[in-house]
Structure formats: C-alpha cells, structure tokens
Amino acid sequence: MPDRTDITYFGAGPALLPTDVLEKAAQALLNFNNTGLGIAEHSHRSQHATDIINQAKADLASYLDIPDDYDVLFMSGGGTGEFSATVYNLVGAWVTKKKLEILQQLGVTNEADANQDELVSALKKAVDSELKLDYLVTGGWSLKAYQEAGRLLGPEFVNLATDSRTINNGKFGKIPEESSWKLSKAPAFVYYCDNETVDGVEFPKFPESLAPQADGSGPIVVADMSSNILSRRFPVKNFSVVFFGAQKNLGSTGVTVVVIKKSLLAPACPQPSPSLLRKIGLPIPPVVFTYETIAKNNSLYNTLSIFDVYIAGQVLKKLLNTYPDKVDGQEAVANAKSALIYNALEAHPNVYKIVPDKSVRSRMNICFRVTVNGETDKAESEFLKKGTELGLTGLKGHRSVGGIRASNYNSITPDGAKKLAQFLNDFATNA
Structure with a gap:
C-alpha cells in the first residue's frame, strides 16, 4: 500500500493539499485550540468562526x-x-x-x-x-x-x-x-x-x-x-x-x-x-x-x-510564510514548473501532441495526447498505467475530451514536476 509521500497527484480537482496543512486540520477536527471540541463542531455563530473567516x-x-x-x-x-x-x-x-x-x-x-x-x-x-x-x-x-x-x-x-x-x-x-x-x-x-x-x-x-x-x-x-x-x-x-x-x-x-x-x-x-x-x-x-x-x-x-474556510486559511498562511513577495513568488514557481513539463512534451513531438495553441497554454492544466506507432488509446492506457506505477496519479483527461491532463496546481512541488518531466522523457524514449 503506497504512503502519501509516494504519490504525486495531478488530478484536476479536488486537488492535492499540502500535507502539513492536512495534519494541522486533522488535529483541529479533534480538538480546536484546546476547546475540547473539533472545529467542525463549533457553531458558525461562535467567535471562533468569526475569527477564522476574518483572518x-x-x-x-x-x-x-x-x-x-x-x-x-x-x-x-x-x-x-x-x-x-x-x-x-x-x-x-x-x-x-x-x-x-x-x-x-x-x-x-x-x-x-x-x-x-x-x-x-x-x-x-x-x-x-x-x-x-x-x-x-x-x-x-x-x-x-x-x-x-x-x-x-x-x-x-x-x-x-x-x-x-x-x-x-x-x-x-x-x-x-x-x-x-x-x-x-x-x-x-x-x-x-x-x-x-x-x-x-x-x-x-x-x-x-x-x-x-x-x-x-x-x-x-x-x-x-x-x-x-x-x-x-x-x-x-x-x-x-x-x-x-x-x-x-x-x-x-x-x-x-x-x-x-x-x-x-x-x-x-x-x-x-x-x-x-x-x-x-x-x-x-x-x-x-x-x-x-x-x-x-x-x-x-x-x-x-x-x-x-479554516483549511483555506491555513493554505494562505503557508503561502504567506513561504513567499515574502507573496503571489509573485508563487507565480515564479508555477511558471518554472509548467515550463519544465511543456519542454519535456515538446522534446518528443512524435509521441506527444499538446492540445491547446501555444499562445494560450494553461500553466495549471497541461493537456496533451499520447500516440505510439499510430495508436492513441492504447498508448494513453499504457502511459497512465506506467505513471501510476511510479506514483504519478490523476493524469487522466476530462471525460468529455479524453487524453492526458497534468494539473500543475500550487501544491505540486518542483520535485513533483521534475518527476513527471523525467517520466515523459523516459516513456517517449522507450516507446
């Protein structure tokens, strides 16, 4: 059975959450601020709720x-x-x-x-x-x-x-x-x-x-x-x-x-x-x-x-503590991660076809098709299978369009993006 640290989840939503935020939230569910009650049990009319919203x-x-x-x-x-x-x-x-x-x-x-x-x-x-x-x-x-x-x-x-x-x-x-x-x-x-x-x-x-x-x-x-x-x-x-x-x-x-x-x-x-x-x-x-x-x-x-709201607040606290320049710092990381993944896809045009036009490619949802020896459905099934074996999950495209989708949200670490880029290179090389 895989551990949480073994998985890099690229699902489009609900998305991956930072582990330390979840650990703190889990404790808050049992006993929030030493009140003897979990946060989900406190009244939404309480001062606790008001403070969480305002913060x-x-x-x-x-x-x-x-x-x-x-x-x-x-x-x-x-x-x-x-x-x-x-x-x-x-x-x-x-x-x-x-x-x-x-x-x-x-x-x-x-x-x-x-x-x-x-x-x-x-x-x-x-x-x-x-x-x-x-x-x-x-x-x-x-x-x-x-x-x-x-x-x-x-x-x-x-x-x-x-x-x-x-x-x-x-x-x-x-x-x-x-x-x-x-x-x-x-x-x-x-x-x-x-x-x-x-x-x-x-x-x-x-x-x-x-x-x-x-x-x-x-x-x-x-x-x-x-x-x-x-x-x-x-x-x-x-x-x-x-x-x-x-x-x-x-x-x-x-x-x-x-x-x-x-x-x-x-x-x-x-x-x-x-x-x-x-x-x-x-x-x-x-x-x-x-x-x-x-x-x-x-x-x-x-x-x-x-x-x-509490979980959202904890995510914001983590972002503010991580990036002194606030959203600009996260933007630089997001851009670098998406560039790494797109570069890996572009390096193998015979295997990967990026769906949207280059001028409007999303940094958050990277959509592409996989084709090997003229086969797309079979290649994508194999791609998803091998990815899952490496702990790269949530890569299946939306049911309405199919294909592959890597959602590069803020919770995907640079190491997670590197792991996906390496897999993209390895899969194409061995195809």
Whole structure:
C-alpha cells in the first residue's frame, strides 16, 4: 500500500493539499485550540468562526493585494452556483442603476414620489431593449456559464461575444483575437473564465479591450478564476467580480470565494425588490445566492462550512510564510514548473501532441495526447498505467475530451514536476 509521500497527484480537482496543512486540520477536527471540541463542531455563530473567516479574508487580501474597496465573501454552491449568482446579482445591479436614470428622466429623486406604473413601464422597456450580458466562450466552463445565463434570463438577453470553436475546427484550444470580439455597447457585465481546466486554455493576460478607461469608465468584468487563483498576480481593480472554488489552489471542496467591488453592494447599489423584479419579468435570486445578504452577514447568513474556510486559511498562511513577495513568488514557481513539463512534451513531438495553441497554454492544466506507432488509446492506457506505477496519479483527461491532463496546481512541488518531466522523457524514449 503506497504512503502519501509516494504519490504525486495531478488530478484536476479536488486537488492535492499540502500535507502539513492536512495534519494541522486533522488535529483541529479533534480538538480546536484546546476547546475540547473539533472545529467542525463549533457553531458558525461562535467567535471562533468569526475569527477564522476574518483572518482568512485578511490573508487573502494581503496575498493578492486586494484593495480596501472590495469585499471577500465565502459561499456555497461552487463555481457552478456562481454561474447563476453572477447573473442574479449583476442584473439586479443593472436594474438599480437603470432605475436611477429613469427617475432622473422623470424629474424625481425619490422612488416613492414617482408614478409607479410609469416607472415600471419605463424599466420594462429598458430591460427588453437594452439588457445584455456578454460572454467570452473559450472552453467548457465558460460555455456552461453562458448556457446558464440563457436558461435564467432567456437567450435574447445573452450575447456570445466570442466562441473559440469558430477558429479551431469546432474545438476549444485557442482564444480569438480581441479585435474579433463582438462586445455589446453597454452590457450588464462581460464574463470570462481565466483558466479552462478541461481544455487547458488560459488567458495570458487581462484582455486589453476590457481594461478601464482613464476616467474610470469601462465594462463590469466578471471572471471565473477557480483553477488558477493564487498562482499569479492579476489586476484586481480591473474586475468587478472574481470568483473561485477553493478545491484547486486554495483548499478543500465545500467553499467558494467571491471578491466583489463594494460599489456593487448595498448601500451603494441595493438589490431591487422582489416585487419590482416580478413586475419587469426578471428572476428573483435565492437568498443564499444574494451577495448583498452574504456581505451584510460576513458570510454567515446560513451555516457555512467553517472547517473548509479554516483549511483555506491555513493554505494562505503557508503561502504567506513561504513567499515574502507573496503571489509573485508563487507565480515564479508555477511558471518554472509548467515550463519544465511543456519542454519535456515538446522534446518528443512524435509521441506527444499538446492540445491547446501555444499562445494560450494553461500553466495549471497541461493537456496533451499520447500516440505510439499510430495508436492513441492504447498508448494513453499504457502511459497512465506506467505513471501510476511510479506514483504519478490523476493524469487522466476530462471525460468529455479524453487524453492526458497534468494539473500543475500550487501544491505540486518542483520535485513533483521534475518527476513527471523525467517520466515523459523516459516513456517517449522507450516507446
């Protein structure tokens, strides 16, 4: 039976966690801070829970340099839940801002003083003629987000600003040039997935066409960073909402993090009332998906998994202790590991075919095919078998696309990446 030290796990998620973090968490499950109770047994209303949340928020803000005008929310539902939550909340923010514009046009400053039938009629007209959500579809997860928006609102409100499959023979693996994107004039938001785990595609940098202007204007940008968060620096202020499931680079399955501009929350931008949303034909968000409610309650509106937040907090502590330069230090390591693996693949083009275009290769999810003597399925089965014998596990590609996928998350050590690179060389040489 293999020991934990014998295994280097390259699974796409839930991902490998640092052993020392797990050891500390195991003790906390039995007796947290000498309280005689395990951390999973303490009330989410306790001071222990509040302290764990506040410390994790502070450490995340420190590690990523999140400005003070952003809030950090811990939620449930995973990234898939956020496909819905972003629609509910940002459409609500759009309605609130549009309502203020209409009130000005009606010559009143207080909603109570407006003719309600006139206000609702004008709002409904604006929704029908102006509301658009833009999606950049570059892989399986952004496609799912786009489809969910259409399901919730209706396809007439959702704009497919770009679809990578149109430039890659019906498959994902490239990102179209920004000049070809068909962005709406004033969308409620522009949505993209920064790193596609299934297809191994990562945006190399923040899209220039979405950058804020000198006067601060520009689109509301939403990004799913579930699988590359904490692995590189990104311009937080260019985004209105960033969300990520914890189970790749931050912690264990069960908690989802949302980083959101406070200007999109009450009191600056209160969500419209359910009665108003009904009148103008828009869906009403479940309360547990309402950012305003979660923020107001410091992520404790409902029973949050404090144990999962604790693990995330311990991972952040370890990162901050390991890298004095914070995320920049981890980024350098991530880049070096991915370069090592890609170099090994490129050294044997007769055996390995890297799936995505070189310009958008993910540093986190390295997707490739293995072919020996014209056989792919047989070669990949042999590759996975030999890898497992060496303790290199979790390398099977996503069920929807097949192939091989090495997920190079932060918990993969440089030695683990070297071990995989050596195996890639040895397998190809002996094929």
